[in-house]
Amino acid sequence: MTPERLIIRAHEPADIAVAEAFHWAEFAEGLVPPADIGQSGGHEDHREYLLIAEIDSRIVGHAMLRDRPMRPWTSGDSMVVVEPYRRSGVARALLFQAIASCHRPLMRIFVRPSNRSANRLYDDIGFRKVGTRTGHYPDGEDATIMMTRTFWR
Numbered sequence: 001m002t003p004e005r006l007i008i009r010a011h012e013p014a015d016i017a018v019a020e021a022f023h024w025a026e027f028a029e030g031l032v033p034p035a036d037i038g039q040s041g042g043h044e045d046h047r048e049y050l051l052i053a054e055i056d057s058r059i060v061g062h063a064m065l066r067d068r069p070m071r072p073w074t075s076g077d078s079m080v081v082v083e084p085y086r087r088s089g090v091a092r093a094l095l096f097q098a099i100a101s102c103h104r105p106l107m108r109i110f111v112r113p114s115n116r117s118a119n120r121l122y123d124d125i126g127f128r129k130v131g132t133r134t135g136h137y138p139d140g141e142d143a144t145i146m147m148t149r150t151f152w153r
């Protein structure tokens, strides 16, 4: 894949079903979709959005991001890149875009210690372990909590 074929963009409503399908296939559980906060009269400091990775008009991955009121971090709640587009820089591009457009000074993600590829990815991008949430996942595995500074100003 040449980098110019990869586009990272904000989601449109029709993209949510695609991201949900990617999430189900990977995690065997549902994605909590981005809430339509504008419609629900939500706090102005509350945003939920998907970043969509597209190659030749085909959606190949996503990252789900949530800014909740009074939290100094943006939460990265789901990231998936589908085969055969893995290992070609798509997740790295999604995370760089997420960090560059972040509205908070920090970004926080949870990751399974057993997820070697994701741990290496986050470590490579500059996320660092800040804690553990015991038994976080449905099968009882702990979550490693990682954070990075963003380019927030």
Ligand SMILES: CC(C)(COP(=O)(O)OP(=O)(O)OC[C@H]1O[C@@H](n2cnc3c(N)ncnc32)[C@H](O)[C@@H]1OP(=O)(O)O)[C@@H](O)C(=O)NCCC(=O)NCCS
Binding pocket: 026, 079, 080, 081, 082, 085, 086, 087, 088, 089, 090, 091, 092, 093, 110, 111, 112, 115, 116, 117, 118, 120, 121, 122, 124
């Ligand atoms: C984790 C995931 C998002 C990575 O997506 P990707 O587009 O393949 O990642 P990239 O190509 O951008 O990789 C960037 C870096 O991450 C690390 N990495 C990614 N996949 C890896 C793998 N299979 N083994 C080891 N390191 C890996 C490497 O450091 C890589 O840099 P390099 O290729 O220069 O060595 C993808 O494998 C995926 O969707 N996995 C299933 C869902 C998941 O686990 N999501 C994360 C939940 S916390």
